[in-house]
Structure formats: C-alpha cells, structure tokens
Amino acid sequence: MSEKNGKAESPARKPVPESPGYARGKRAYGMIMTAVVLLALSSNPFGILEHILPARWSSKFIISRCRCLYGEPCWPSEASFARLAEEVSQPLLYPKPPGSACYPASSPSGDCSAVQEANDNGIWRSGHPGSMQNLNFESHIFCNGTISACYLNASLGIPCEQGSVPVVGVDARNEADVSGAVRHDYFGRSTARGSFLLWTHHLKDIEYHETFTPVGGKEVIENAITLGAGVQWVEAYDAVAKHGRVIVGGITLGGSVGAAGGWVTGGGHSVLSATHGLGVDNVVQMTVVLSNGEPVIANDHQYTDLFWALRGGGGGTFGVVTSVTYRTHPSTPLIVAYFRTAIDSPTIGPTVALRRLVTEFVRMMPQLSDAGWAGYPGIEPDPDTGVPSFSVTMLAPNVSWAKANESLNPFFEYAHAVAANSSYEAGGSVKVHTSFTVPVQNFDTWERSLFRKTGAVGGRVLLGSRLIPRDIIETKYDELGEEIAQYSSAGVYFLGGGFTSTVDPDSVAVNPAWRKALMHLVFWKTWPEGSSSEHIQGVDDWIRSHVEKLTAIAPDSGAYFNEAYMHQPNPQYTFFGSHYAKLLSVKQRYDPRGLFIVAKGVGHEQWDESINCRV
Numbered sequence: 001m002s003e004k005n006g007k008a009e010s011p012a013r014k015p016v017p018e019s020p021g022y023a024r025g026k027r028a029y030g031m032i033m034t035a036v037v038l039l040a041l042s043s044n045p046f047g048i049l050e051h052i053l054p055a056r057w058s059s060k061f062i063i064s065r066c067r068c069l070y071g072e073p074c075w076p077s078e079a080s081f082a083r084l085a086e087e088v089s090q091p092l093l094y095p096k097p098p099g100s101a102c103y104p105a106s107s108p109s110g111d112c113s114a115v116q117e118a119n120d121n122g123i124w125r126s127g128h129p130g131s132m133q134n135l136n137f138e139s140h141i142f143c144n145g146t147i148s149a150c151y152l153n154a155s156l157g158i159p160c161e162q163g164s165v166p167v168v169g170v171d172a173r174n175e176a177d178v179s180g181a182v183r184h185d186y187f188g189r190s191t192a193r194g195s196f197l198l199w200t201h202h203l204k205d206i207e208y209h210e211t212f213t214p215v216g217g218k219e220v221i222e223n224a225i226t227l228g229a230g231v232q233w234v235e236a237y238d239a240v241a242k243h244g245r246v247i248v249g250g251i252t253l254g255g256s257v258g259a260a261g262g263w264v265t266g267g268g269h270s271v272l273s274a275t276h277g278l279g280v281d282n283v284v285q286m287t288v289v290l291s292n293g294e295p296v297i298a299n300d301h302q303y304t305d306l307f308w309a310l311r312g313g314g315g316g317t318f319g320v321v322t323s324v325t326y327r328t329h330p331s332t333p334l335i336v337a338y339f340r341t342a343i344d345s346p347t348i349g350p351t352v353a354l355r356r357l358v359t360e361f362v363r364m365m366p367q368l369s370d371a372g373w374a375g376y377p378g379i380e381p382d383p384d385t386g387v388p389s390f391s392v393t394m395l396a397p398n399v400s401w402a403k404a405n406e407s408l409n410p411f412f413e414y415a416h417a418v419a420a421n422s423s424y425e426a427g428g429s430v431k432v433h434t435s436f437t438v439p440v441q442n443f444d445t446w447e448r449s450l451f452r453k454t455g456a457v458g459g460r461v462l463l464g465s466r467l468i469p470r471d472i473i474e475t476k477y478d479e480l481g482e483e484i485a486q487y488s489s490a491g492v493y494f495l496g497g498g499f500t501s502t503v504d505p506d507s508v509a510v511n512p513a514w515r516k517a518l519m520h521l522v523f524w525k526t527w528p529e530g531s532s533s534e535h536i537q538g539v540d541d542w543i544r545s546h547v548e549k550l551t552a553i554a555p556d557s558g559a560y561f562n563e564a565y566m567h568q569p570n571p572q573y574t575f576f577g578s579h580y581a582k583l584l585s586v587k588q589r590y591d592p593r594g595l596f597i598v599a600k601g602v603g604h605e606q607w608d609e610s611i612n613c614r615v
Helices: 020-042 045-052 055-061 078-087 098-102 112-117 122-126 175-183 233-241 304-310 352-370 401-420 443-451 470-484 498-502 533-553 571-590
Strands: 002-004 007-009 168-171 196-199 206-212 221-228 283-289 295-298 320-327 334-344 378-381 388-397 429-440 461-469 490-493 517-526
Touching: 078 175, 098 112, 168 175, 175 196, 175 283, 175 295, 175 320, 206 233, 221 233, 221 283, 233 443, 283 304, 295 304, 304 571, 334 352, 334 401, 334 443, 352 388, 352 401, 352 429, 352 470, 352 490, 352 517, 388 443, 401 429, 461 470, 461 533, 470 517, 470 533, 517 533
Parallel strands: 168 196
Antiparallel strands: 002 007, 206 221, 221 320, 283 295, 283 320, 334 388, 334 429, 378 388, 378 490, 461 517, 490 517
16 A cells, blocks of 8 residues: 555556456347337337437337338238238138129129118128128228218219228137237227228137136036127027026127127126126126237136226227127016107107107106116107107016006006197197007017017218216206207117116226116217218217217216217216226236227227327
8 A cells, every 4th residue: 555645545456357258248238228228219209219310310210100001011911911811710801892792883793782682781791791780980081071982872973992991801710810810910900991800700609508617716607608709699699598598688680789799898788787787797707819819718716807807998909809708597577568659740850749758758767767677768750750759668577567567657648648639730749659568478589579680780870879877867857858859869778777786886897887877878860871071070060069968967977888979078988987097007918019999999099080190
C-alpha cells in the first residue's frame, strides 16, 4: 500500500481473464436482451418507432397492426393453403354467395329457382357454407356508400359480388380439423369480408348420458346430453324426447339455430327459462379449441375461469366450442295459450288500439309470470290490413288448466272489450281472431306442431333490443306500452323471471341484467333487396333512436348480446354489465394475440370499427 496526499492508495488490480464459459454466457445474455428489446419494439408500443427511426427503417421492424385480408400482398400463398388442405380431413371450402346461382341473368350458372325457393329455409341456409340466415350479413357496405352483394333478383342489373361471404374455409368434421384451421387462421375472423371460414356444421355428434361425471370431478349428473357444435335445436329436441326429457333450448321456425355455439355462449334464452333457467345455467361441460390450436375441456373442476366466461361472454371470443354437455329435465304437461288480433285503420302506423292491448299485457306480465306463464307475444303487420297487430303464444308447464285460465282470462276479457268499443276511424278497429288455452301433452308435441316449418330468415333486418326488469314493468308499463306501440314488428318476449331470477348473477358470465329482467324486448326493421346505403342508414337511425328511448326507460339494465343493435353504444356495459373486466382478463389469458375478435364483443375496443386494425 502506498500513500498519496496523506491517504493510502490501493495497488492497481490486474484484470481477471474471462474464462471461455463466462465469455460465451455474457454473449448469450447480450443476444437474449437484444432479442427481448427488438421483440418489445416490434409491436411499436405507443408509436415509439415512428419517432426514433427513419420511415424507411421503421417499416422493416413494425409488425402490422392490421389483419391480412384477401387480395392484399400478405394473403397466404396457394402453397400455404395446400399445406392446410393436407392437414384437414375435407377439401377446403371456397364459398360463393347463394345468389350467384342466378348469374349471369341471361344464363344462370346454377339452379336459381331452387335457391330462391329455399331462401327462407333456415335448415337449407345453414347447410350451405357462406350462406347467412339474414342476407344483409352477406353484403358489405364500403365507406363511400357503395355496396358489394349478390342479390337473388338478378334483374336488378347489379353485378354479383362476394360481399362479406368468406373466400376460403375449412369444413370441420372433427376436433383435429378445428385445431388445424385455428393454427392456420391468418385472418382472425370467421364471417366477414375477405375472411376465413371455420364451418362446424357437420360436427353432429349427439350422446345421451344416463349418468355423466365431468372430467376432474366426482359428482354424478343424471340424464345429460352432449351435443356437437353443428347440432341444431330441431335435432337436439328429437334426441331428448326419445328419453322422455326436455332441454332448455332456442325456438325458431325450422329449428335451425345451433345448439352448441353462439346461442349458448351468448346466454341462451328459451321459453323454458322461467322454469329451468337460461341455457348457460344448464351447461355441465364444454370442449373448446384455444387460439393456439389446443383442445381443452372446461367445467367446474378445470379451466374454471374459461368455463365461466364461455357461459355468456359471447360466441367466437375465447375459442372454438366443439361440444357442450347439458342437463336435461323431465317432460311435463303444458297449458298453451293462443291470442291473435287484426287491427285496421285509415293509416298504417301506430294505433290507439295496439297501444291499449300492449299496455295491458305489459301491466299484467308480473302476475302472469308468477302464475307460470312464459312465451312470445309479438307485433306484426296483419296480412290482410297491413296494420301492426298484437298476438301471443305462451305456455305454462305443469300448471292446471283451471289455474292457467284464472290468470289469463282477465286479459282475454279486456281485449274483447277493446274490440267491442274500437273504431276504424278513431284509433283503429280490432278483431280478436283467437283467444283460448289448451292442454298439451308435453313440450315436444307443442314444438313439433308450431315450429317444424320454414320462415323468419332470408331477409335483410336490423334489430334493437333491451332487457326490461320486473320493477320497470311494474312502475312504467304505460310508458313501455306507448313505446312498443311505435313498432311495426317486435317481439315482446316474455322469457325472464321464475327460476332464471333465482340464479346467482355471478355464477356464470352472462349479463347480470338477465336476473332482473322479465321481458326481452326486441324490435326490427327490414329493407328491400337492392336498397341504397342511404336507405339502410335511415333504418339504422330509426333503430338507434328507439334503442335510446328504451335505454332511458330502463337505464340500469342492458341488452341480450345475441339479439341486439349492432351499433350499440357502450357495449361493454350494455352486453356484459359488471362482468366485463373479468371477461377481458380471461380473454387476455386464453387469446393473448387476439385471434378471435367479435364486433362489440369482449376486447373489441382494442380494434377499429372494421375489427381489422388495432387502435
């Protein structure tokens, strides 16, 4: 040790030579950290790269914020699709709009008459890849107002174009096909312009279980049924009826709604919900293919957060559901009610007669619910007069005929009194064509008698809706009746209350507003084929204005994700309520790269209106 300026000075240290292993480790560490930084910057957080790199450099590093669409340079090559074709069990699909069979008009390329005849057949439409239940979803409106579509009426002189029909897809026949499609899905959407279609229509497996134990559990559930993603409700109802059972499911003409897809992942309402709960309240187990292609089984024992989210968090959001296992219930006798009116007036529009009928029915809804009724009251233009008129189809399971009549006869009597005192010139004349109740053996008998026919699809339609809580009905039935009477077409669906209202709102992901709702109020407008974008925008404006009015009447409620206004303001709360934050967390866990994006669904706010580009 030496001294300098009175302080001891340490001798200079000799450099320690690096061992070969240490040197290699230091280089590896440097490479790893460099890769981490580059990977972090490649997503261009907060637009950093635009500010620190020249434009000609930054474009080389930034991963596009937008998905790759058909016709863009990034679209996969034929070789890429050839590799996918080798991995799946069926040839790839190249969907065409159904209307393409009618073009060219001078010499149609297909059986145009057959397509036109089957237009309103939901089973037919669901059996053709690229065909949508409502035709407006096959078309695409560009920002400049031009429309790409393929209309059934070729005489309009408008060229047949692809519209929003997917351009290529996989015909999934098993779980491996779904996994292969997901791993190769470069586009991230299932049905939209320039997109890739994953068609699960042929996943038709149905297995009835006398006893069923969920994977990872010990409990034994009796009389359950597992339905593949392509099973439709008409098939599911037939399957459980053979065992003397019923299942909580959807109702539509033809029974074409899927039993193990968007219906249940959106919540799943049913005419049996007041008796047995929503569809999501009856799910025991689900199989789903995640965004990495991995198939998993979700239930109350494993993947519990995913299982919670899948029951009401929205279809096409967390993965591809390939099967659902449901509880079933004993089949019981029903009392069914039918009521139909014809209203006539000098003008086709809202009438005093309609307002009186609707308001009285809405006022009676709470007591009818307590008496066991549920069903489908609605408004449609009378086929003869063209004036919006009121009808009711309802059922009361396992209720005596006398009790059913006691609860409903007051409405029948009121309606007949309105008709007797109605006037064509003053408020509209009313004829009550039907008003009776009848015992029916069981749900299967009733469903077969009414719904095994075509209709209700093949048009162009825009919906608005609101879930109306019981307390709002009890205190604002006059205001509701006034509003509902403005609609020319509506479903005053009487599907809540009863068992549904007793379920813990947080037990599943479905909008908690369902637990207070007695009415699912849906209204719609249609437009003719070939209408301009300005005309369609006018329909949209009308729907929006009435959505706003319903929101003012029931501000703390929400709307049913599967049947709602597609441009709904504040969709996070309106569709998911207090569950949204948890749903977003689950999505980020199971779909971190955002492969599955649905308009107005969980995580949509991270994308632009086209759901093509991140914001």
